[in-house]
Amino acid sequence: QVQLVESxxxxxxxxxxxxxxxxxxxxxxxxxxxxxxxxxxxxxxxFVLAISSSGGSAHYADSVKGRFTMSxxxxxxxxxxxxxxxxxxxxxxxxCAASQYTTSYYNTGRYDHWGQGTQVTVSS
Numbered sequence: 001q002v003q004l005v006e007s008x009x010x011x012x013x014x015x016x017x018x019x020x021x022x023x024x025x026x027x028x029x030x031x032x033x034x035x036x037x038x039x040x041x042x043x044x045x046x047f048v049l050a051i052s053s054s055g056g057s058a059h060y061a062d063s064v065k066g067r068f069t070m071s072x073x074x075x076x077x078x079x080x081x082x083x084x085x086x087x088x089x090x091x092x093x094x095x096c097a098a099s100q101y102t103t104s105y106y107n108t109g110r111y112d113h114w115g116q117g118t119q120v121t122v123s124s
Contacts, residue, residue: 002027002113004096009118012086016122020081022096022115030074033099035111036081038092038120045095049081050105059105063089086122093117
């Protein structure tokens, strides 16, 4: 069983940056596809980014391309989400997730393990 804990959320002005971290425990994540999702009030949880187990490929939601990047350190069992040029519409609870699958990375149903989420608020 993989336990995931996100950190790094907070309040930032539009145009600013935040870096979220996700620490895993219980099992190594080196074989998992890792993803970030977000959920704004009253909306469904949506895909943000995913990275392959090796870190060799990443997939981005159109809304964050060019602004967000994701990295992983399998030795430290962590993943990070660097968010730049933040917009008010990026405001949401951000979740880290782990998937044993390598396809359909945008689908919440493909993820086996989830963190509790961290709040990101972007003020205009």
